[in-house]
Amino acid sequence: MKYTRQLRHLLTPSLALSLLIALPTSAMTSVLQPEPIHQQTITDIVTSLNQDHYNRIVLNDALSSKVLDQYLESLDPSKAFFYQSDIDDFEQYRTLIDDEISQGELTAAYAIFNRYQERSESRLEKLIATLESPDYNVDFSIDESIVIDREDSQWAANETEMDEFWRKRLKSALLGLKIADKSIDEAKELLIKRYKSQLKRATQTNSEDVFQNFANALTKQFDPHTQYFSPRLSENFNINMSLSLEGIGAVLQSENENTKVVRLVPAGPADKAGQLKPADLIVGVGQGEEGEIEDVVGWRLDEVVDLIRGPKDSVVRLNIIPADGDDTQQKVIKITRNKVKLEEQAAQSKIIQLEHEGKPFKLGVISIPAFYIDFAALQRGDPNYKSTTRDTAKLINELKTEGIDGLIIDLRNNGGGSLREANDLVGLFISRGPTVQIRDPLDRVNIQADLDPRVAYNGPMAVLVNRLSASASEIFAGAIQDYQRGLIVGSQTFGKGTVQTLSPLHHGQIKLTHAKFYRISGESTQHKGVVPDVALPTMYDTDQIGESALDGALPWDTVSEIPHQRYINFKSILPALTSRHQERTKFDPDFLFMNAQIKRMHEDKQDKEISLNEKTIETERESSEQWLLDQENKRRTAKGLPAIKELSDLDDLLEKDSQGRTISPEQEALLNETGNVLLDMIELTNKYVAVKN
Missing domain, CATH: 3.90.226.10 (2-enoyl-CoA Hydratase; Chain A, domain 1)
Structure with missing residues (x-):
């Protein structure tokens, strides 16, 4: 149980991902600027919000401050790229964003994003260089830990602090993959591929992506269900319905760099398969029974959806990190695509x-x-x-x-x-x-x-x-x-x-x-x-x-x-x-x-740090699995049922519905x-x- 919670963080180094834009850019050839249409569109959005939204909010300095914080959160939720000096620079916009929006201006939005591009590009290239270096080795026997939730952490004051954060973050990613039965070389190769993919795809980030992300930092102040869709995403905006009709029958959303399952469509393929659950994280997608599973950490939500969808009766394989404490490691599940009848x-x-x-x-x-x-x-x-x-x-x-x-x-x-x-x-x-x-x-x-x-x-x-x-x-x-x-x-x-x-x-x-x-x-x-x-x-x-x-x-x-x-x-x-x-x-x-189980779940949530010591992690994993097996056998004994040797034995013993x-x-x-x-x-x-x- 405890191990599950740790693994979720170990497998997902915090590369910031907003809801609808690609992660960091690399090889940035030009500074992004708003297009003329965006000036009119931000005005149209404000007009719609003021006239039609249930929640009447005044566009003022207080809202401006919240939009700034939300925008920074969407770009860098784990405080992994911006320095404190960047945040200090952005303070000049705290009470100006409302004025800019009122005039159809987007200077602050693009200035902040371009700084983010610069920082993230530099960091990703550094990570790739580190992983490709023959001198890079990691000692998993050292007793050290990393903070799970960085919401209350401070922004890095300098490069030394940022390097130390990323040293641990990279180590946690490698350790998580190693525990998931990858060799160190395989883990390095996977991470290099992940970061290079993000850099390559990030070059496609355009002015439209930036505008959409900033616009949603504004709409989110009204309520979480209010959202702006660019023309491209408007064609396929209802990802939930598209999935329910053409894919696996799951409602998904982006959460930082991950794709999270919100709920399953009743009687849909995922619901019938019985292996995917709400709050599970999808970290990889493979086509067919044996196709290579593509790492999707850091991908845009619509791109993940495109991978998951496919022809009726075809198989998609998902590499998931379970949300609950019943399974203590990431696993690959198979779902046959279909339409919900x-x-x-x-x-x-x-x-x-x-x-x-x-x-x-x-x-x-x-x-x-x-x-x-x-x-x-x-x-x-x-x-x-x-x-x-x-x-x-x-x-x-x-x-x-x-x-x-x-x-x-x-x-x-x-x-x-x-x-x-x-x-x-x-x-x-x-x-x-x-x-x-x-x-x-x-x-x-x-x-x-x-x-x-x-x-x-x-x-x-x-x-x-x-x-x-x-x-x-x-x-x-x-x-x-x-x-x-x-x-x-x-x-x-x-x-x-x-x-x-x-x-x-x-x-x-x-x-x-x-x-x-x-x-x-x-x-x-x-x-x-x-x-x-x-x-x-x-x-x-x-x-x-x-x-x-x-x-x-x-x-x-x-x-x-x-x-x-x-x-x-x-x-x-x-x-x-x-x-x-x-x-x-x-x-x-x-x-x-x-x-x-509920008590154990609440106890595990109190942990604010995770170990980066492999032996400690393995011990906690084995302890968690044994605890769950003991609880299951205690239940079975009380009900007059024979004990099981492995939790996997339950699959054949439990009844199935129609x-x-x-x-x-x-x-x-x-x-x-x-x-x-x-x-x-x-x-x-x-x-x-x-x-x-």
Whole structure:
């Protein structure tokens, strides 16, 4: 576990990479200057932000200061290239950027970038020369360490300090590759190739790239979802959707010099393969079963995406650094490219049988991976068009014929989708009433409501959520909670409570946030998400995943509550439900396993430095692997299962679902415990005893 966290840093020497531009330039033949069109475009961007963005921000000295800091952060996040003297020089722009933008000027932006080019070019050439020198040797037996997160570090005061930083950074990169089974010569060759590739590709950096990066330093001050796209990237701006339709079904983003997995598209190729997880880092991409894996550290996001995408049914291999603590080294995974089929994202049902107070109960479970609707079929008048609400209604009817005692709506990992479907789905469980409020930049509030008095299911229900339940999922869960129609069980949701639109500019496009969701209680789902009535353990690191993990995310706030019906008063029984849950899971093998991992994860996060001693790293790696194996065998023994010798043995032992995905024991344990909580609720409220729908 501890080793995993170290390896992530060892394998990725901090070469700065902004969201949309290539890393450092080399062989810089000319000083980049803004093009005439950029002067008009920055004015257009400001106009769009002022007129259409939800967050009204004044263009003043305070904003200017924030833009400068953001721009420097985007260029050099690890303080690996700029010197303190450079930063001192840039102070002259701290309160001038707003004035320049107002006049369509970009002097500061290009002056700073050209200095960055100079520094990074020089440093990369020095790194290559060092690695190519026959006299360069590294001693991995020395007890020394390197700071993991340099956010609080000072800028290098001189070349001596910068050289020392890079000596350790280069050593950490070599050590990480050596631990990943590369010989020293192979590791050197890989790094030389990486740095030369960055230098070569950086020569393609043009004025458009600089402008886009600076423009996004401005837009990011409004919120993290607002972004400017140059004409080139506008043609392919929606990388998320392109991936979901033509590649592996993963939403990616740049994080410093790495490509990070944000979430997986339900029923997509990556989701089915079951090996790629949110917050994993992609550091290499290979084509086919045996093609050479190309190092992509320091690449632009769109270039990584181009490598990942390919013909349907072809294989892509990804070299990843796992985000969680279950795997303590980088690994290569295979995914077969395909398109996501609507029917594979459809809601599915099953029945789980639990015992409560000595009596058997049948609970229906409907898993909804996304809020979908087949608009094409709807528009052509197909009476059998598919949608989340229509499919769920059918499944409810099927479950009712089975005589279920309660219903669980499983929204785990559901990243959202159609607002219309979220509204209609709420309508299956209430007679009629408001479902969500939407406020625009002019403070006008639009109320969405269910107007259909028909109810598909009026029995006891619970909604299971986790950190990856977002947007439309949060609207549904929030409405069910506000109506007190059912219990919300799980972990705090993502907190995505904003709406974005894409608007054309004369030069490029701008995606900006223009509205915000509010529950009928008046509370926003933004930032805070939906807090469950009964909390379950979560393996997701909230510092890495969720709206609150994004810099500049819009805050949680409230509007007026809308009068609405309340079906059951859960407040009086919530303490008892929580107490029973805690008592029941106190010695449960799966919950003990999860809680031990969560504790270990938080402990590892406290480490601020990593060792550069190979023996220390290997010892920590072996200790981490042994700890995880011991925890797994402790769980298996408690469940009456035979122990395993290697963690890899689990792959053949765990059950698979209908699509071939591994069924995690932890996820099944969370579902069953949600069922137990629901049965407690039935007992304590006496509301639905013996009711069969």
